[in-house]
Amino acid sequence: MHPLCLFCAAGVLAVVWVYKHAYSPLPVEIPQTMPFSHATHTNPAGVNMQCQSCHTGAEAGAGAGMPVASACLDCHRHILPQDPRLLPLHAAANADSPVYTGEPLAWIRRTPLPAHVHFHHARHTTNGISCAECHPTPDSPTPHTMSSCLDCHRQHALPANCDACHH
Numbered sequence: 001m002h003p004l005c006l007f008c009a010a011g012v013l014a015v016v017w018v019y020k021h022a023y024s025p026l027p028v029e030i031p032q033t034m035p036f037s038h039a040t041h042t043n044p045a046g047v048n049m050q051c052q053s054c055h056t057g058a059e060a061g062a063g064a065g066m067p068v069a070s071a072c073l074d075c076h077r078h079i080l081p082q083d084p085r086l087l088p089l090h091a092a093a094n095a096d097s098p099v100y101t102g103e104p105l106a107w108i109r110r111t112p113l114p115a116h117v118h119f120h121h122a123r124h125t126t127n128g129i130s131c132a133e134c135h136p137t138p139d140s141p142t143p144h145t146m147s148s149c150l151d152c153h154r155q156h157a158l159p160a161n162c163d164a165c166h167h
């Protein structure tokens, strides 16, 4: 092979590497504070909870918010009370438990927007847009992209001015 080609190939690889590392979506398989399955809790044939009962801000304000451990314990004091997977709940909010520390759960956000983008939940959810349109698979969430916002905004004939979404 001509030495220059080797150099080109390395250059292409380097560009690909930089692209992947700088621009690939955030890894969604990062470890979570404790196990949690949306499938278990929202299955209509099972526990059948509504999204808003845990993410109470999603129809009321900018952020959807995350549930506190005491809300989980409303059920889990009685359901699977001895299960080791639920120890973090008892540590956070069950003062009768030997593992109690009172330290709140720190859920890890898996698909946050970069700080330069502004998003307001209630402006969307009170306009008839369902959670599933933007979060079809909450157990393995896909990162939100600029084109996913703009595709829908175009369908609704909304202006695409940059400062609507960017600070």
Ligand code: HEC
Binding pocket: 032, 036, 038, 041, 042, 049, 050, 051, 052, 053, 054, 055, 066, 067, 107, 108, 109, 110, 111, 112, 131, 132, 135, 138, 139, 141
């Ligand atoms: C029993 C409470 C509960 C219910 C009901 C619930 N969630 Fe969640 N949700 C959580 C918890 C706990 C987390 C954090 C753990 C995780 O990432 O899975 C979470 C995380 C998420 C995330 C990930 C956000 C991020 O950036 O990390 C999305 C999106 C989400 N939920 C959407 C939904 C939707 C949509 C529904 C209804 C179909 C729903 N949730 C129902 C408790 C709940």
Ligand code: HEC
Binding pocket: 035, 036, 037, 040, 041, 047, 049, 054, 067, 071, 072, 073, 074, 075, 076, 079, 080, 085, 086
């Ligand atoms: C409305 C009642 C209810 C609430 C509230 C609730 N759970 Fe559950 N959870 C259940 C039921 C029912 C099961 C299935 C029990 C079984 O397998 O016998 C379950 C199972 C689980 C399991 C075992 C793994 C699995 O998916 O089966 C974990 C872990 C868990 N819940 C975590 C949580 C967390 C964390 C919260 C709060 C964000 C929460 N739960 C809130 C009812 C609830």
Ligand code: HEC
Binding pocket: 051, 052, 055, 058, 059, 062, 063, 064, 065, 066, 111, 112, 113, 119, 121, 124, 125, 129, 130, 131, 132, 133, 134, 135, 144
């Ligand atoms: C139009 C799209 C859209 C709709 C509809 C939507 N979300 Fe979101 N959601 C987002 C975006 C974008 C983020 C990331 C926001 C950020 O990082 O600032 C997000 C973040 C979240 C988070 C992470 C925690 C937080 O406060 O940001 C949860 C949980 C969540 N959404 C739940 C819901 C639920 C439940 C509904 C339905 C009631 C819903 N979302 C409807 C786009 C949407």
Ligand code: HEC
Binding pocket: 117, 118, 119, 120, 123, 124, 127, 129, 133, 134, 144, 145, 148, 149, 150, 152, 153, 156, 158, 159, 164, 165
């Ligand atoms: C499924 C459709 C849909 C998606 C996806 C969507 N939007 Fe929207 N968005 C709307 C609709 C409809 C409105 C208009 C609501 C109203 O009339 O107040 C809106 C309004 C807005 C507004 C206010 C518009 C203005 O000019 O003041 C902002 C900001 C916004 N969206 C940001 C976002 C961002 C950021 C994302 C992606 C992370 C996103 N949207 C994804 C449907 C969507």
Ligand code: HEC
Binding pocket: 113, 114, 117, 144, 145, 146, 149, 150, 153, 159, 160, 161, 162, 163, 164, 165, 166
């Ligand atoms: C409807 C909302 C919305 C509008 C309008 C919008 N953006 Fe974005 N933009 C986003 C979101 C969401 C991201 C974050 C995407 C990600 O993290 O992959 C983003 C990311 C970016 C980035 C970072 C690079 C990237 O691809 O992640 C740049 C640069 C950018 N936008 C420029 C612009 C410019 C210039 C305009 C006006 C022509 C504009 N945006 C209009 C939502 C919007």
